[in-house]
Amino acid sequence: MHLTEKELEILQIIEQNSRIDFNDLAKMVDADESEIADTVQKLEDMNVIVCYASIINWAKVDAYHGVTAMIDVKVTPKRGVGFNEVAQRIYRFNEVESVYLMSGAYDLSVVVTGQSMNEVAQFVSEKLSTLDSVISTTTHFILKKYKHDGTIFEPINEEDKRIVVSP
Amino acid sequence: MIQTSFVSKTIADLKPSGIRRFFDLAVNMEGVVSLGVGEPDFVTSWNVREAAILSLEEGRTSYTANAGLIELRQEIASYMKNRFAVSYQPDSQIIVTVGGSQAIDIALRAILNPGEEVLVVEPCFVAYSPLVTLAGGVAKTIQTVKENEFKLTAAELEEAITPNTKAIIMCSPNNPTGTQLRKEELIEIAKIVQKHNLVVISDEIYAELAYDDDFTSVAAIDGMMERTILINGFSKGFAMTGWRLGFVCAPKDITEAMLKIHQYTMMCASTVAQYAALEALRSGMNDVENMRKSYRQRRNYIVKSFNEMGLDCHIPGGAFYAFPSIERTGLSSQEFAEKLLFEEKVAVVPGNVFGESGEGHIRCSYASSLEQLQEAIKRMSRFVEKYK
Numbered sequence A: 001m002h003l004t005e006k007e008l009e010i011l012q013i014i015e016q017n018s019r020i021d022f023n024d025l026a027k028m029v030d031a032d033e034s035e036i037a038d039t040v041q042k043l044e045d046m047n048v049i050v051c052y053a054s055i056i057n058w059a060k061v062d063a064y065h066g067v068t069a070m071i072d073v074k075v076t077p078k079r080g081v082g083f084n085e086v087a088q089r090i091y092r093f094n095e096v097e098s099v100y101l102m103s104g105a106y107d108l109s110v111v112v113t114g115q116s117m118n119e120v121a122q123f124v125s126e127k128l129s130t131l132d133s134v135i136s137t138t139t140h141f142i143l144k145k146y147k148h149d150g151t152i153f154e155p156i157n158e159e160d161k162r163i164v165v166s167p
Numbered sequence B: 001m002i003q004t005s006f007v008s009k010t011i012a013d014l015k016p017s018g019i020r021r022f023f024d025l026a027v028n029m030e031g032v033v034s035l036g037v038g039e040p041d042f043v044t045s046w047n048v049r050e051a052a053i054l055s056l057e058e059g060r061t062s063y064t065a066n067a068g069l070i071e072l073r074q075e076i077a078s079y080m081k082n083r084f085a086v087s088y089q090p091d092s093q094i095i096v097t098v099g100g101s102q103a104i105d106i107a108l109r110a111i112l113n114p115g116e117e118v119l120v121v122e123p124c125f126v127a128y129s130p131l132v133t134l135a136g137g138v139a140k141t142i143q144t145v146k147e148n149e150f151k152l153t154a155a156e157l158e159e160a161i162t163p164n165t166k167a168i169i170m171c172s173p174n175n176p177t178g179t180q181l182r183k184e185e186l187i188e189i190a191k192i193v194q195k196h197n198l199v200v201i202s203d204e205i206y207a208e209l210a211y212d213d214d215f216t217s218v219a220a221i222d223g224m225m226e227r228t229i230l231i232n233g234f235s236k237g238f239a240m241t242g243w244r245l246g247f248v249c250a251p252k253d254i255t256e257a258m259l260k261i262h263q264y265t266m267m268c269a270s271t272v273a274q275y276a277a278l279e280a281l282r283s284g285m286n287d288v289e290n291m292r293k294s295y296r297q298r299r300n301y302i303v304k305s306f307n308e309m310g311l312d313c314h315i316p317g318g319a320f321y322a323f324p325s326i327e328r329t330g331l332s333s334q335e336f337a338e339k340l341l342f343e344e345k346v347a348v349v350p351g352n353v354f355g356e357s358g359e360g361h362i363r364c365s366y367a368s369s370l371e372q373l374q375e376a377i378k379r380m381s382r383f384v385e386k387y388k
C-alpha cells in the first residue's frame, strides 16, 4: 500500500508513542487534528496499525513468574500453501507470542511464554513437535531482556548532561 | 607606581557574554525546563563512540598531522563534494580544527590586518565580534530585521561596506534565528561581495539541519569559492559538541596562512575525536537523517505553539532554535527571560545578547524531548497570559 510522506511520518511517531495527543501530533507534522484522526482511522481500518500495546518489564513485578523461550522450528512446507498453513496452526496457540518465517538454518522462529520452564517444555514436546510438518525444534530460554523492540529496559545514565544555558 | 591589573586592556574591554549571566541565574535552580541549550539533545551515536574507544584500545594516542589525519581530510573532502557540491583538496585546502569555534578564530587571524573591518550580521552567534576584536580587526554590525525574517539583504550589505571592509561573517542556518538563506538570496549577496572584493567567512555549522529547502553552501555559488572561508564541523549535525571537532575549507593561500596559526597554537585537533569523526562520516549519515527528522517535528510543534499563545514566530528553516517575538508582553527580552525563569522556571535566552536587533525576541532551543517542550509550552502560555 502506498502511503504519503506525512502518513509515514505519523506512523513512525505513533510507533514510538501510541499515546501521543493528536493535537501535538498534528503540530509536529504540520497537519490539522481532523486530518490526523482520519489518517489513523484509515491505517487502523487497513490493519497497518494492528494494535496499541505497551512494553512492560515484567522482570520488575514480583508476582510474575513467566518464562519465555525462542524456538527454532524446522518444517516441511506443503505444496500449494508453503509455510503459511503450519505457521497458522502454530500461532493459534495462546502460548505463542510471535511466529516469524526465517531465512537460514531453520524455517520458523516461534516465541512461547509459559508459567514455568516445565510448562514451556510440555508445550514444545506435546503440541509443537507433534505437528505433522514439524521436523525438529531447538528451544532457547530467555534469561534476561535488555532491549525489546527498540526500547532499552533499564537505561543507564540517560539524564540530560548538558549545561542548562549555552551559546 | 600603582599597578591596577595585569590583564590586557583589549581583554578587559571585551564584553562578557550575556549568555553566561543567564547560565549563572539558572544553574542552581531546581526544576528548570531549559530551552536555553545551544546543543543537540542526542548523545553521540554509539558507533561513533565505539570507534573512539577502539582507537584508544589500539593506542592511537599521539599527535596527528597539523591539518588533521589525512584519511579524515579525504573523508571530509568527499563528504563536502557529495553533500554540498563543493570541491576542496584534502592536502591543501582543509584543516581539522578544535570545533567550528577555533576555525572562525584562525580564519579571522589569517586574513585581518590591524584595523580592518569585518561585517557581522546580527542577531548572531555571540563569538563573532569578540573574535574579530581579538584578531585585531574592527567588528561592524549589520542589523537584520524581523519583517524580513532576519535575512540579510544585498542592500543592507552594500550600505554597510566601507573602503576598510575586508570580510563578512555570516551564518545560515542561523543561531539564534534559525533563518536559512535560499540560493537566490545568497546569489544576490554574492554579487555585492564580489563587487567590493570581500572575503566571506561562511559559518555552515548547521548545514545538516535544514528542514524545508536544500542547504546551499556559499562556496557553491559561482565565483565564491576563491573568496570563501567555509566553517563546518561535527558539533551540531552529528551531535558531537563535546568532542570539539570542526573543520575549515578555504583557498590554498588562506589555508596555508591558517595552518601557520594552527600549528603554533594548537598543533592538531584531538586525535581520539578525529577517529570518532572519521567513523561519523563513514557510517553516521543515517543517524544524521533521523536526528534531522526529529528536530523538524519538534520545530513544527514549538513554532505552532508559540503562534497559538500569541508570540509571533517565523518558521525557522534550520538549526534548532525558534526566535519568537515577545513584543506583545511589553517586556524587554531581558525582563521577559528573567521573569519567565523566576516565575515559571523556564530558561530561554534573551534575544538582545545576540545583537541589538535581537531585542524584543527570545531564543528557544527545541533540542529537548517532546515532554520537556510540552511542559515548557504549558508554563510559557500561563506566563504570557499574565503579561499580555
Ligand SMILES: Cc1ncc(COP(=O)(O)O)c(C=O)c1O
Pocket (backbone or CB within 6 Å): A167, B038, B098, B099, B100, B101, B102, B125, B171, B174, B175, B203, B205, B233, B234, B235, B241, B244, B245, B246
Ligand atoms: C553559529 C555557530 N557557530 C559556531 C559554533 C561553535 O561550534 P563548535 O565550536 O562546537 O563547532 C556554534 C555553537 O554554538 C554556533 O552556534
